[in-house]
Amino acid sequence: MFRNYLAAAFRNLVRNRLYAAINIIGLAIGFAAVVLIALFVRNELSFERFLPNADHTYLLTAAAEPAGKPRAASAITPPEFASWMKLDFPQIDQITRVNQTWLGVRHGDVEIDEHFMWADPNLFSVLQFPALYGDLSTALQQPESVVLTQKQARIFFGRDDVVGETLEFGRSYSLRVTAVLKDLPPETHLNSEIFASGLSSHSGLRDLDSQPRCTDCTLLHPGWGVYTYLRLKPNASPAELDQAIADDVPRHTNGDTKEAEGVKFSFALVALPKLHLRPDINNAMNLAIDPTIIVALCLVGVLILVVAAINFINLMTARASRRAVEVGVRKVAGAGRRDLVAQFIGESLLYVLFSMVAALALVEQLLPGLNAFLGRSIHIDWGHDVGFSLGILALIIIVGVLAGSYPALVMSAFRPAGVLQGPLSSRSGGSGLIRQALVLAQFAILVSVILATGVIYRQTTYALNEGMRLNKDLIYNSWNCKQAFRDAVAALPGVKAIACSNGYGLNYNGDKDDLTVTTSTGTQVASSMASVDFNFFQLFGVEPLAGRVFSLDRQGDKVSDDPKAPFQAPVVINQTAARQFGFSSPTEAIGKRITLSLGDNPGPSEIIGVVPDFSVDAVRHAAPSTVYFVNPKWFGLMHMKMTGHDLPETLAIIPKLWDRYGDNQQFDIYALDWFVHDKFADLTRQATLFAIVAVVALLIACLGLFGLAAFTAEQRTKEIGIRKAMGAERWDIVRLLVWSFTKPVLLANLIAWPVSFWVMDRWLRGFPNHIELAPWMFVAAGGVTLVIAWITVGGHAFAVASAKPVKALRYE
């Protein structure tokens, strides 16, 4: 029996090659997209899994919730916590800290700026990395020791076993390599491959441990924090420990921290595999992914599969009449409806199987490109990945049965009496209404996906450009602002202007330099501060909303050089600050005075200007309330605005000027544009992913539409011949055929628009700054879909309409 079914299925497939190809290719593309999305999602959920006991290894995070303000969580916690936590909480098995820094690392001619970490000697007891060479249990016990990965060993030394070699840091001190680790996978939150002993005399950890906390620092000051990892003993409850830490903190901080009133602190142990899914935690080493993106991608994967399945169902049912004789004969021979349903579902499974094989071959071809795009190492372990194999099998069965059910029911419903006597009916199988409904559903999904892609793309370009509300064109930054060097660079013809700052002016990473502001009414407000140059605002094209900004012509705007003088320099504030300080408008703030918690002798400062909220990260984090003043002693970041002429030559000269005028520190320079693109790499990647998904969905839908159009034209051959014989012209026929597919596409917009509006509006509201959804976006999405449908159907309709009428009339 199965041989009979298989023979019928195979030969039917070969005989109807065009439609079989459309079905198989459409399903294959859909499957490939779903498999790639599934692999990506699985990869996202696999972070830190290379570590033994990853689920029981935690990062201590802390959160501050000022009264009336949103909660802000941080991956950085006070360095002193580890020592008293180990003593106070017996449920902690091991606790360790790392302090991250960025420095030039050199061996021979190879010198690279690297993130590296100062680490407590017991780091590898908590983060149990696999070692290649050396003993990790003692590798960091020696004060001037360093451990690096295999990849770093090859970069600096050209080989793996480099235990005993030395590396130079910051051109000023050397550390000895005591162990080499196996390379860390890309799926980790760690952004360093070099771990130096915290016992070193140069260690940032040692600096933090040996100094008292700065008096102006709040508990979670970003400049006074480390990453604290711990392992708990079996059966210890992380949630209970979270509360216990919160209860214990006041006893240990003892009023040493400078907090604005009403700030509530909480602490949470986050298991390492979950860190990657916590974009709400600031100061993380690597960007986390928003879990809603994972959900959205899964949903999109399902939608693509639905689009492909709709194609399959539509084409199979439309062509069901081709199998009517077979169904009639089998029924006459005694086949029950169940036998026929089983036969046709079996055929559907065959199509799905072929499609999956093609899809997996496509996935293998696309994986290297996907890995390069994402910076990951996703691969399929064909021999051992049981979960993957079972998933593929489940997908084949579910899609094959679900998508094959309706066509099977349609085909098995043919009555022998109706199909076996006389000429075959030229009507297609199944309800035309259901087919139209499926096309409508397909295009509603397509319009929604295209709209979503367009909105994500617009929001991304907004984030990279106008969302920042500053002009970043031709601006290059360097973390060096020595006066002699600055003057030499300013003299270059290719340099238009230079301004320095302390690095907080552009609000990188949501960084804030904490400050307490007392308004004239005595209200205290937690704020951020930035020391900027006289021409900082002009360099970035930021115009004041009220009052004025600092200017090179007004040297009096500068903070006094006398450390004993009260802090009374004029300040510029941003719009958020004006609101939080109680001013009803920017203009009202001008001339008013506020007191900043700076120095030993804070005095009232006059607000001379209010600027718009601007920052590099404006789209993702609402700009904090910020107070700007000019204090050249705090400058560390140089911003260079180029003219655009001779740019490569200018960029080549600047490092040479550093060699002449700078100190022995390594020099670096980067375009602000590059920094911004790197910062929003995840958003850009999302936009690209969704664009790819939209193209895939469009391709599948067009394949299906093409198949249906071809079949419909074939069905209406006699009608077309008669119409042409009666005088219809080519374009009359094209319009007739195209209009039958235009109706569902137009109607699809009525479903897609409200659904898309609801979804995208909610997505956009997750950003503090975002684009508005404009009517033209919806019309454009619908229009694009319609035009593509017309092109798909119209080409074939034109060919059919061009055929001679006599060919059609001989059809019968």
Added chain:
Amino acid sequence: MLTLTKICQSYRTEEVETRALDDVSLEIAVGEFVAIMGPSGCGKSTLLNILGLLDSPTSGSYLFNGEEIARYSEKQLTALRRAMIGFVFQSFNLIEDLSVAENVEVALIYRGVAASERKRRVAAALERVNIGHRAKHLPQQLSGGQQQRVAIARALVSQPKLILADEPTGNLDTANGDAVMGLLTEVADSGTTVIMVTHSLAHAALVKRTVKLLDGRVVSETLMGI
């Protein structure tokens, strides 16, 4: 074998009711070879569908081997059809995607016949109609006469008690038509009841009994030699 009593068949659309058969009563004995004739639209095919259990009458009684089956369910009709009836159609109705042998085999695969037994019976049926040498060919590769012989083999392979042939020579030339009639006569002579719808007077003359229909009614019955 078959007794129809006052069989009526009506088809109703939204606006029109068509009475395809009107009070048809007929008795057919085991082993008879009966021809049903009449102009187009007289109800021949409708009568054949009811006789072949492909359709149920609107009213009346149909005894098949003594069982009243006019109100049988689709499942019961299928089971009875599987066990007792073979069909031969004017347009052959061979499955294009199956070979000659596989087409004949279709009549057996729903009867639970083992694969080896199916193979033996298919070969025997093909030999009986003299088309065994084309077992592996597809229907498109055969002439009309050859295709009809395959259809007859398919009807015979399950050893039915009744064969219904709906204008079996309608699409064939004279020579092939005569050959098919020869086969059907042979089948009837072997004891199988054969009922044939035909337009051909020449072929109707070869059978023992002819029933004429007009406007859904039996208007005459002729016995050969009488």
